[in-house]
Amino acid sequence: MYSYRGTTTLVTGASRGLGAAYATELARRGSDLVLVARSAPALDELATRIRAGHDVAVTTHAADLTDRDQVAALLRDLDSVPVDLLVNNAGMGPAGPFLDRPFAPAQTAVDLNVWALMALTHGLGTPMTARGHGGIINVASTAAFQPMPFQAGYAATKAFVLSFTEAVAEELRGTGVRVMAAHPGGTDTAFFEGTSHTVNPRFLDSPEDVARRTLDDFARGRSSSYPGRRLNQVASWLPRFLPRTATTRITGKLNRTLGLDAVRAVPAA
Numbered sequence: 001m002y003s004y005r006g007t008t009t010l011v012t013g014a015s016r017g018l019g020a021a022y023a024t025e026l027a028r029r030g031s032d033l034v035l036v037a038r039s040a041p042a043l044d045e046l047a048t049r050i051r052a053g054h055d056v057a058v059t060t061h062a063a064d065l066t067d068r069d070q071v072a073a074l075l076r077d078l079d080s081v082p083v084d085l086l087v088n089n090a091g092m093g094p095a096g097p098f099l100d101r102p103f104a105p106a107q108t109a110v111d112l113n114v115w116a117l118m119a120l121t122h123g124l125g126t127p128m129t130a131r132g133h134g135g136i137i138n139v140a141s142t143a144a145f146q147p148m149p150f151q152a153g154y155a156a157t158k159a160f161v162l163s164f165t166e167a168v169a170e171e172l173r174g175t176g177v178r179v180m181a182a183h184p185g186g187t188d189t190a191f192f193e194g195t196s197h198t199v200n201p202r203f204l205d206s207p208e209d210v211a212r213r214t215l216d217d218f219a220r221g222r223s224s225s226y227p228g229r230r231l232n233q234v235a236s237w238l239p240r241f242l243p244r245t246a247t248t249r250i251t252g253k254l255n256r257t258l259g260l261d262a263v264r265a266v267p268a269a
């Protein structure tokens with residue numbers, strides 16, 4: 001059983017949503033924290049809240065993880081900090097018809113969900129293998145298991161995360177460094193904020209539950225985690241049995257029903 005107590009964990013995307021829940025749950029389990037996201041005030045506020053409730057050290061690094069220079073600077077700053085566990089959580093997911101929406105968010109999703117996750121895995125995983133211990137949790141999604149019309153780019157980035165994580169996990173088997181992919185389903189966060197899309201909260205898991213189950217699964221030595229409702233894992237098996245075109249039609253139909261074919265950006269309030 002992996003024990004979080006006395007370790008240091010870096011959580012990306014810690015300013016809100018699942019990342020803030022991971023940070024809070026890790027603190028409850030006794031891990032010191034390095035919190036990373038762009039919004040310095042939100043990180044500082046969370047750090048203050050965590051320090052007040054838990055006897056752990058918390059540092060914050062405001063960084064845009066899609067910016068190569070800022071990621072390099074973050075890794076330089078962490079040179080002398082032995083990070084035991086990396087939680088690659090930061091991610092974003094543009095929705096809507098690919099060709100009707102601007103290209104920039106799709107590009108940003110690739111930079112954040114794929115490039116930054118790889119860069120941090122490499123930058124922090126290399127010293128872990130040198131020390132002979134450590135762990136990496138890559139937050140993918142149930143979207144990783146099949147193409148998803150109207151979330152085409154997002155699902156493709158998560159399929160990348162799944163494939164990359166499983167391959168690196170096998171490369172590292174027996175080294176003392178473990179890598180796990182986590183596949184939340186719909187979770188009650190600000191994920192769709194800034195778009196016209198809303199989800200009935202009845203179909204969403206709480207970020208606190210998802211964080212707790214992910215960390216339990218990692219502690220138990222699992223190589224993958226389905227931290228949401230049971231149906232999520234069952235649904236992830238379907239694409240193994242259906243032709244890919246059938247799977248894609250089904251997810252396309254589902255996303256049309258959810259109104260993702262009509263998603264548009266809404267200006268910030």
Ligand SMILES: NC(=O)c1ccc[n+]([C@@H]2O[C@H](COP(=O)([O-])OP(=O)(O)OC[C@H]3O[C@@H](n4cnc5c(N)ncnc54)[C@H](OP(=O)(O)O)[C@@H]3O)[C@@H](O)[C@H]2O)c1
Pocket residue numbers: 012013014015016017018019036037038039040042063064065066089090091092093112139140141142183184185186187188189190191192
């Ligand atoms: N919510 C869901 O239904 C769901 C389902 C499956 C998987 N997931 C995955 O779970 C992870 C967390 O999502 P969430 O739902 O918690 O989303 P969220 O509420 O939108 O939070 C995203 C986090 O990522 C940070 N972030 C965004 N762009 C960044 C950038 N360029 N550089 C650094 N940090 C950045 C945000 O902070 P700043 O804005 O301060 O930078 C924020 O802390 C993502 O990987 C997502 O794909 C979510």
